[in-house]
Amino acid sequence: MQITSPQFKANARHALDDAPLQRALGHVRSGFITKRAVAAAALPEFDLLRDNARDIKDHVLAHLDLYLEAYAEKVEAAGGTVHWAETAEDARRIILDICRKRGARTVTKGKSMITEEIGLNAFLEEHSVAPVETDLGEYIIQLRGEHPSHIIAPAVHVNKDQVEADFRRVHTHLDPERNLEEPTTLLGEARAVLRDKYFQADIGITGANFLVAETGSSIIVTNEGNGDLTQILPKTHVVVASIEKIVPTLEDVSQILRVLARSATGQDMSVYTTVSTGPKRAGDPDGPEEYHVVLLDNGRSAMLGTEFQDMLRCIRCGACMNHCPVYHAVGGHAYGWVYPGPMGAVLTPSLIGVDKAGHLPNASTFCGRCESVCPMRIPLPKMMRHWREREFSRNLNPATARYGLALWAFFARRPALYQGVTRLAMGALGLIGRGRGRFSFLPLAGGWTRHRDLPAPQGGTFQAQWAKAKDTRSKSASGRASA
Amino acid sequence: MGEGERHALEECKRKGLGMSDAKASILARMRSAMGRKGDETARRAAVTDRLQRAPKGLIPARGQLNPAARVALFCEMAEKVQASIARVASAAEVPQAVTEYLKSKNLPARVRFGEDARLAEMPWAGQANLEIDRGRAENADLATVSHAFGGIAETGTLMLTSGPDNPTTLNFLPEHHIVVVSAADIAGDYESLWERIRAAHGKGTMPRTVNMITGPSRSADIEQTLLLGAHGPRALHIVVVGEA
Numbered sequence: 001m002q003i004t005s006p007q008f009k010a011n012a013r014h015a016l017d018d019a020p021l022q023r024a025l026g027h028v029r030s031g032f033i034t035k036r037a038v039a040a041a042a043l044p045e046f047d048l049l050r051d052n053a054r055d056i057k058d059h060v061l062a063h064l065d066l067y068l069e070a071y072a073e074k075v076e077a078a079g080g081t082v083h084w085a086e087t088a089e090d091a092r093r094i095i096l097d098i099c100r101k102r103g104a105r106t107v108t109k110g111k112s113m114i115t116e117e118i119g120l121n122a123f124l125e126e127h128s129v130a131p132v133e134t135d136l137g138e139y140i141i142q143l144r145g146e147h148p149s150h151i152i153a154p155a156v157h158v159n160k161d162q163v164e165a166d167f168r169r170v171h172t173h174l175d176p177e178r179n180l181e182e183p184t185t186l187l188g189e190a191r192a193v194l195r196d197k198y199f200q201a202d203i204g205i206t207g208a209n210f211l212v213a214e215t216g217s218s219i220i221v222t223n224e225g226n227g228d229l230t231q232i233l234p235k236t237h238v239v240v241a242s243i244e245k246i247v248p249t250l251e252d253v254s255q256i257l258r259v260l261a262r263s264a265t266g267q268d269m270s271v272y273t274t275v276s277t278g279p280k281r282a283g284d285p286d287g288p289e290e291y292h293v294v295l296l297d298n299g300r301s302a303m304l305g306t307e308f309q310d311m312l313r314c315i316r317c318g319a320c321m322n323h324c325p326v327y328h329a330v331g332g333h334a335y336g337w338v339y340p341g342p343m344g345a346v347l348t349p350s351l352i353g354v355d356k357a358g359h360l361p362n363a364s365t366f367c368g369r370c371e372s373v374c375p376m377r378i379p380l381p382k383m384m385r386h387w388r389e390r391e392f393s394r395n396l397n398p399a400t401a402r403y404g405l406a407l408w409a410f411f412a413r414r415p416a417l418y419q420g421v422t423r424l425a426m427g428a429l430g431l432i433g434r435g436r437g438r439f440s441f442l443p444l445a446g447g448w449t450r451h452r453d454l455p456a457p458q459g460g461t462f463q464a465q466w467a468k469a470k471d472t473r474s475k476s477a478s479g480r481a482s483a
Numbered sequence: 484m485g486e487g488e489r490h491a492l493e494e495c496k497r498k499g500l501g502m503s504d505a506k507a508s509i510l511a512r513m514r515s516a517m518g519r520k521g522d523e524t525a526r527r528a529a530v531t532d533r534l535q536r537a538p539k540g541l542i543p544a545r546g547q548l549n550p551a552a553r554v555a556l557f558c559e560m561a562e563k564v565q566a567s568i569a570r571v572a573s574a575a576e577v578p579q580a581v582t583e584y585l586k587s588k589n590l591p592a593r594v595r596f597g598e599d600a601r602l603a604e605m606p607w608a609g610q611a612n613l614e615i616d617r618g619r620a621e622n623a624d625l626a627t628v629s630h631a632f633g634g635i636a637e638t639g640t641l642m643l644t645s646g647p648d649n650p651t652t653l654n655f656l657p658e659h660h661i662v663v664v665s666a667a668d669i670a671g672d673y674e675s676l677w678e679r680i681r682a683a684h685g686k687g688t689m690p691r692t693v694n695m696i697t698g699p700s701r702s703a704d705i706e707q708t709l710l711l712g713a714h715g716p717r718a719l720h721i722v723v724v725g726e727a
Contacts, residue, residue: 024706027706028707031707043543044543045544049541049543056540059533062517063526063529063530064513064517065514065517065519068510069510072506078689084505084506084509086505086509134714135704136702136713137704140705153703155704159706160706163705183705183706183708183710184710187702187710187713191713191714195622195714199622213534214687215687215688215689216689224700224701224713224714224715225655225714225716226713228654228655228694228715229656229714229715232652233652243509248530248533248534248537249533249537249538250537250680251539251677252540254677255540255541258543267564268564268638271564271696271698271699271700271701271715272694272696272697272700273640273694274693275689275692275693277690277691279691280645280691283646283647284645284647284650285597285618286619286620286650287645287651287691295509301509302512304516305516305517305518306516
């Protein structure tokens with residue numbers, strides 16, 4: 001897909017002015033946060049399970065090579081085939097080869113962010129294989145020629161009336177006078193249209209939430225059941241998964257499952273958790289005849305042993321973006337590539353380069369909500385700060401920012417001078433602004449005053465007030481001590 | 484390529500006879516990033532041990548109840564996620580419960596199920612008008628019956644395993660999925676059922692598909708409004724047999 005991360009600022013400005021998008025984003029702000037909070041509060045062990053989930057993945061990352069080998073052996077023992085792909089291009093080639101060998105013309109797809117990452121749909125179309133997205137949200141955006149704007153709710157930016165218009169435009173075999181006002185009717189229509197596709201498909205492609213080393217199984221976690229129909233009806237099931245999805249045992253999966261759905265949608269458990277191992281067995285009346293796993297690296301092994309290794313714990317629940325004020329304001333497309341929100345702000349520079357994605361780790365208020373809700377306890381703000389440091393050390397920031405910071409650093413290293421200058425400057429600003437109490441225009445602060453007024457400073461500087469408060473506190477403390 | 488990476492790559496190639504280049508270089512890059520070379524005995528032992536022991540971690544207290552309370556919690560949790568529940572005293576009463584369910588939903592008296600021996604032994608002949616199809620599901624099936632491997636009280640989750648007994652398509656193609664579960668097979672937590680799966684299939688070996696099912700199919704992809712019956716069954720009806 002076209003990367004627009006370098007234009008993040010323009011994307012964001014555009015998103016803020018996009019009225020239908022802003023209406024749709026209201027659902028993110030209102031729904032996800034309460035649901036997660038209720039589900040987490042109902043399980044007293046929730047925070048301890050988060051610790052366990054983190055520890056399991058840390059253990060895996062420290063032994064990833066060995067677990068991958070153990071996993072691959074098990075897949076093959078169960079009659080499946082493992083394909084190793086170093087890059088997105090390798091993965092696309094491998095999948096196309098499988099399609100060619102099976103003479104596939106139509107492939108159905110369960111929801112998979114990895115296939116978004118490798119740009120699979122466009123590639124298959126170029127080679128005369130028709131991919132059909134079957135998750136309702138993915139289906140909607142495929143009809144619209146768009147990409148997901150959220151990792152678990154791909155069409156969260158689309159409103160119901162837009163879905164209705166798209167269905168009327170594409171489902172031309174149906175009565176144009178039909179009533180599509182109710183969301184249930186829209187769902188029913190998608191269900192009927194896609195039912196036929198499952199049966200037509202030659203190959204079903206899914207992602208994986210987990211790859212289990214103990215058994216060689218892939219696991220998908222879904223609510224709709226589309227990922228299941230995608231893998232049991234066609235003759236071939238292809239799993240596309242990145243290398244960090246490995247988990248040692250079914251017990252470890254169970255620990256992480258307990259925090260996954262609660263963090264994502266506020267469900268105790270998603271409707272379908274499906275463990276798939278190899279192709280169908282002799283005597284099985286259904287299931288795929290062939291089972292392939294494409295293991296994708298695409299930059300991840302290079303994150304091991306760096307300050308970004310913790311990001312590989314991510315289980316793609318979406319809690320960080322659901323709680324992010326920046327995501328709430330601009331939505332997912334503004335981030336300009338596959339992964340939006342705080343997890344995207346950390347992962348995207350790792351995968352496509354900080355030179356292209358440098359704006360993303362800067363698009364943060366550092367409020368820390370993402371880290372506070374992350375089920376895997378990933379220190380997202382800290383890692384965004386690491387990216388900012390790297391960006392700075394590679395001279396990627398604009399000159400004004402660099403000179404501004406250099407000027408600030410000059411004063412910050414000289415506390416007496418800093419205090420003196422800030423006292424003078426704040427005093428002067430307070431004096432000038434005392435009439436209205438705020439500025440609607442201020443030289444050098446246009447970025448702020450274009451959108452809102454800047455309050456005029458009142459009283460002493462922060463440091464002066466702090467010193468005074470500390471003085472009072474210590475006096476009252478010593479007063480108490482002597483009493 | 485650094486010295487460590489080259490060393491690791493050579494080692495991979497030496498050990499993995501016929502190993503693909505991509506596999507060798509991915510593993511080599513990892514080992515080099517982790518600063519691994521030379522004696523790996525301790526790391527290998529840690530991995531083998533964990534895979535062998537499969538330590539349980541933390542089991543929430545919620546499902547750790549006496550058998551009767553556990554079954555009650557299972558029913559409560561399943562109903563909370565829009566499944567419906569019928570409890571019957573014995574397997575002999577299941578066919579009657581199935582007929583009643585179909586009637587209550589104004590469905591034709593027709594179901595399909597697989598070769599499950601427990602289902603086969605039930606007195607279906609007593610339901611005079613009930614038509615029974617056998618084998619994997621077809622697109623037109625309105626209602627199917629499966630026998631669950633077990634249930635999990637903690638979240639009201641069913642566990643079903645694939646095979647001729649209970650083909651997986653029965654779980655996803657019909658509008659109404661009726662699942663029979665024996666009360667004695669309802670555990671408090673997922674971990675207990677993994678142990679039973681190992682006992683039934685052997686450690687590290689799995690049936691092609693294990694489905695954990697928690698309520699009927701749903702989607703909230705249109706304006707975050709929850710709707711039932713996205714691609715899988717619109718309704719999930721659970722018949723709990725006997726007392727725990």
